[in-house]
Amino acid sequence: MTTSAAAGYEADQRRDDLSAYARYLSAMDASMRQKVALTAAHLLCEGRVADMGMGSGQGSAALALLYPRLEVIGVDIDPTVIELARRAHRHPNLSFQLGDIATAVFPPESLDGIFDSSVLHHVTSYGGYRHANAADALSAQVEQLAPGGVLVVRDFVDPGPEPVLLDVPTGDGDDGRDPRSASTAALLERFAGEFRSLSPEPGFPLERLSPGPSGALAAPRPGWRRYRLTHKHAVEFVLRKDYRADWEAEVKEEYTYFSQAQFEALFARLGLRVLSSTPLRNPWIVRNRFAGRFELRDAAGARLPYPPTNYLIVGEKVKAGQGVAFRLRPAEGPPRFLRIEHHQDRATGRVFDLAARPHPTLDIVPFFFAGETAYVLARTSYPRPIARACREETPPLDGSGPADYLAEPIAVVQTEFPVGHTVERALGRAAGVRAEAIQRMIPGTTYYPSPGGILEEVRSMLVEVEPSFVNAPSEDVSGFGTSGRIRAIEARQLLRAAQVGGLPDARLELNVYDLLARFGLPFGPWIGDDIALPALPEGPSAPPGAGAAGAAGAS
Numbered sequence: 001m002t003t004s005a006a007a008g009y010e011a012d013q014r015r016d017d018l019s020a021y022a023r024y025l026s027a028m029d030a031s032m033r034q035k036v037a038l039t040a041a042h043l044l045c046e047g048r049v050a051d052m053g054m055g056s057g058q059g060s061a062a063l064a065l066l067y068p069r070l071e072v073i074g075v076d077i078d079p080t081v082i083e084l085a086r087r088a089h090r091h092p093n094l095s096f097q098l099g100d101i102a103t104a105v106f107p108p109e110s111l112d113g114i115f116d117s118s119v120l121h122h123v124t125s126y127g128g129y130r131h132a133n134a135a136d137a138l139s140a141q142v143e144q145l146a147p148g149g150v151l152v153v154r155d156f157v158d159p160g161p162e163p164v165l166l167d168v169p170t171g172d173g174d175d176g177r178d179p180r181s182a183s184t185a186a187l188l189e190r191f192a193g194e195f196r197s198l199s200p201e202p203g204f205p206l207e208r209l210s211p212g213p214s215g216a217l218a219a220p221r222p223g224w225r226r227y228r229l230t231h232k233h234a235v236e237f238v239l240r241k242d243y244r245a246d247w248e249a250e251v252k253e254e255y256t257y258f259s260q261a262q263f264e265a266l267f268a269r270l271g272l273r274v275l276s277s278t279p280l281r282n283p284w285i286v287r288n289r290f291a292g293r294f295e296l297r298d299a300a301g302a303r304l305p306y307p308p309t310n311y312l313i314v315g316e317k318v319k320a321g322q323g324v325a326f327r328l329r330p331a332e333g334p335p336r337f338l339r340i341e342h343h344q345d346r347a348t349g350r351v352f353d354l355a356a357r358p359h360p361t362l363d364i365v366p367f368f369f370a371g372e373t374a375y376v377l378a379r380t381s382y383p384r385p386i387a388r389a390c391r392e393e394t395p396p397l398d399g400s401g402p403a404d405y406l407a408e409p410i411a412v413v414q415t416e417f418p419v420g421h422t423v424e425r426a427l428g429r430a431a432g433v434r435a436e437a438i439q440r441m442i443p444g445t446t447y448y449p450s451p452g453g454i455l456e457e458v459r460s461m462l463v464e465v466e467p468s469f470v471n472a473p474s475e476d477v478s479g480f481g482t483s484g485r486i487r488a489i490e491a492r493q494l495l496r497a498a499q500v501g502g503l504p505d506a507r508l509e510l511n512v513y514d515l516l517a518r519f520g521l522p523f524g525p526w527i528g529d530d531i532a533l534p535a536l537p538e539g540p541s542a543p544p545g546a547g548a549a550g551a552a553g554a555s
Helices: 002-014 020-027 030-040 058-066 080-087 120-125 130-142 182-194 231-240 260-269 283-290 386-392 419-431 493-498 507-516
Strands: 047-053 070-076 095-097 111-117 145-155 162-170 205-209 224-230 272-278 295-298 310-317 339-345 351-356 361-369 373-383 407-409 410-413 438-449 458-464 471-473 485-490 551-554
Touching: 047 058, 058 070, 058 111, 070 080, 080 095, 111 130, 120 130, 120 145, 130 145, 130 260, 145 272, 145 507, 162 182, 162 231, 182 224, 182 231, 224 231, 260 272, 260 310, 272 373, 272 407, 310 551, 361 419, 361 507, 373 410, 373 419, 373 493, 407 507, 410 419, 419 438, 419 458, 438 507, 458 507, 485 493, 493 507
Parallel strands: 047 070, 047 111, 070 095, 111 145, 361 458
Antiparallel strands: 145 310, 162 224, 162 295, 205 224, 272 310, 339 351, 339 551, 361 373, 361 410, 373 407, 373 485, 438 458, 471 485
């Protein structure tokens, strides 16, 4: 980007100054902030993005306001909705278009991003509850994506048909049929008879259970009633039990249509590389509508976690012939470049194995400023098969799916050459940044990616470069069919994504916080759930066992 172009972009950014940005973001409700953050985490800083089934247009307008370099197009099948949105939201980079999201609305490969937020279950529910309608709609949308474009789906996820026990209160309303005054138990019994009300045979089997004999499962709490039903139907009920004012409309819809595994398999069949597959739990809903309002157990009586309130899956369209996922298979032999060290705890005698690479690792974080806004050049969709292996051995607590391809700094091996030489070569090779475009290098932070199993200290280097809103494939540096893409991403956009679980790897997040802090720039509003930190006892205290144990190591 030339100096004059950069100056022009800074002028465009004046309506997006940091204080106005913070005010606008904080004015959104928590659900909209999460929606925008999770979406923007995977969208480009510029390009054409379609918000499918945009409804009121508020989400489309939010994206357009927060990211003025994006061309945002809201799409809806209802002409009245389109007209109302056009009147309510007027921005130079925002438009609204009439169209059926289940068919081709745009020419092939003309979009850089597509967003489906809580809309695909309408395609199935009002299409005869045919779940394949969602697959057909996604197939049509993939055709409209350019290679490298992303498809973001935020909807619900089917937990499966296994039988579960659901305890709900009887004293929070009456036993009548009016959904506005009925108890939760009475509402569940009504729901069992009218779920999927547009079907010729609505409803589902529901069994009211009587307290068992002594020694059986613990009885539900006083004033509560226990039911047996499928896990899917239990989740369908608890997700909508509080939407009573529009109950007749709610029972027409079937929220869940694909399991997480089915979503991931479908994306792979459509030529999409899964960048994120994450069940989401809205903290406000969990606190105010789940906790103390019902109890969910498996058939044996063991407590089950609260169900996700939403599900997010993000896929990147790959070029023909490129891979979309990794398959694990035994290695032909041990990797010869690694070494193993063995360390023994002197107190317990336990032996720990630590793997080490022959050379230090350097994380390079190129950045630049456009006005008051900081951008980083991140390596996205970079293949990391070890991430899948770790997740299969120790599944994540949040239930997120495989993270085969990550957004991360530009990681390189530091050899005997000077650091500056390493940085110049790496940026030229991986990101196409010329040596003369490098303005300064700032030693960054130090971290230990996996101290429990890997003997590795990673240092980072913050590198200021000339402004460049790049979005291009990285040169082959991975040894796989792809080496990811280099993308310019607004720094706070990455932080917001991390705050709501949209950034699986933490290294980029750590470096962005470091970068903003060094230049005295605000981090932006925190949009994740509030974290209550316990008060620490006053005065110094030694950790348990301090001084009693050491470590003896031998290579």
